[in-house]
Amino acid sequence: xxxxxxxxxxxDIPNWRTQLETIDYNVLVVVxxxxxxxxxxxxxxxxxxxxxLFIPRSTRRSGGNWNGVPHQKYTILFTMxxxxxxxxxxxxxxxxxxxxxxxxQYAYRSCERLFEEMRGGKSYRAMICQGIMQELMGxxxxxxxxxxxxxxxxNYADTIKSYLxxxxxxxxxxxxxxxxxxRSPNYATALFKEVYGHSPIRYMHQLRVLEACxxxxxxxxxxxxxxxxxxxxxxxxxxxxxxxxxxxSPSDYVQQGDRSDVSKxxx
Numbered sequence: 001x002x003x004x005x006x007x008x009x010x011x012d013i014p015n016w017r018t019q020l021e022t023i024d025y026n027v028l029v030v031v032x033x034x035x036x037x038x039x040x041x042x043x044x045x046x047x048x049x050x051x052x053l054f055i056p057r058s059t060r061r062s063g064g065n066w067n068g069v070p071h072q073k074y075t076i077l078f079t080m081x082x083x084x085x086x087x088x089x090x091x092x093x094x095x096x097x098x099x100x101x102x103x104x105q106y107a108y109r110s111c112e113r114l115f116e117e118m119r120g121g122k123s124y125r126a127m128i129c130q131g132i133m134q135e136l137m138g139x140x141x142x143x144x145x146x147x148x149x150x151x152x153x154x155n156y157a158d159t160i161k162s163y164l165x166x167x168x169x170x171x172x173x174x175x176x177x178x179x180x181x182x183r184s185p186n187y188a189t190a191l192f193k194e195v196y197g198h199s200p201i202r203y204m205h206q207l208r209v210l211e212a213c214x215x216x217x218x219x220x221x222x223x224x225x226x227x228x229x230x231x232x233x234x235x236x237x238x239x240x241x242x243x244x245x246x247x248x249s250p251s252d253y254v255q256q257g258d259r260s261d262v263s264k265x266x267x
Contacts (some may be wrong), residue, residue, distance in 0.1 A: 001084060001139070004129055005077040007111070007118045012072060017064035024079050025062075026091070026190040027028045029053040030104075030111050034071030038063045040096055047073075052102045052140065056094040074111035078133070083245075101143055102196050156181040157195035160188060164200060168207040168230045172200065209245045210230070216254050223250045 005025055010016055012033075020039065029036070035048040039062045040055060046066060047053045055061055057079070065071060085092050101107055110132055117129050160177050177200055178188040192200045208230045215226045227238035242250050 001081055002086065002130070002133055003079045004114075004133060007077075007081060007114045008032040008075045009111075009115050010071065010075065012070035013065075014070055015065070016070065018062055020060065020062035022058060022060045024057060026057050027053075027055040028069070028076040028078070029055070030074040030076075032072040032108060034069060035066035036063060036071050036073055045096075045098060047098055049099055052097075052099055052101050052107065054090060054097045054140075056091075056096060058094070059096060064134075074115065076111065076114065076133070086137070088137055090141065090144060091137065097144075099136050099144065101140070103139065104144075106139065107136065110139075124133055125247050126162065128201055153191060154195060156183070156188075157192050160192050161196065161203070162209065164204055168204050168211075169229070171231065172204050174200065205241055206245060209242055212238075212242060212250070213246070213253065214249055217257060226250075233258065 016036075016127070031047050031049055031053075035046055038045045038047065038053070038055070040104055041060050045053070048066075080086060080091065088195055090097050107251045113135075114129055114132050117125050144155060159180050163177065163180055164172065174185040174189055177192075178185040181188060183191070183193075192198075192203070196203065198206075212226050212230055215221055215229070216223070217221060219226075221229065223238075224235050227233075228233045230238070232238035233239065235244070239249060242248075242253070248256065
């Protein structure tokens, strides 16, 4: 059984480092911004934004900012009963792993919830944290079960994703995305879905709605203005898309405020 020890959020700490030692606990690192350098059993490992790193018990490790530049990351420290199987291969095998997670926003939200719960004194905290941790580990294990993608496919998908991150407010044409990687529209769509679990158009809507959530809570823009700003020139269509991805109307979302959970946008 997994026993949580602590959950930390390192938020751009100028001189962050850990000494070289053999740890008697497991560490899960989820990098949010920047890069972090580890020495793990004599090998240098650089983890960067959207990377997940598992460091098992009995590993000799040290860590520090990469090139002296601060970073942001969640770090979860936990132990397990060595005589019991968790059913999660990478935990039971006790091997160090670094991988890129497709549903990274969901992982960020899970880590954030763990961090908040561990710091609070609310009732049933231990039970809630255990549930969040088990769900997070199950998601990571599911990701690792997927067939390893050739680097070329990952690069193609990343090219499309980078374009969408920069141009999501603009009209998106699959033909244009396909030209970015010199492949057919059908191939581009299928490839993106294979790597990230959803189509490029769905990802565009997710980015737009996520931005809308922020603008609704933290700007003076009207709903109609937000819709137009994000590329929805029909406000009623924006309403439908917003409710489809959040389960709430824009007005209801504003009423709930920061209590609304938008992590579902990236699941």
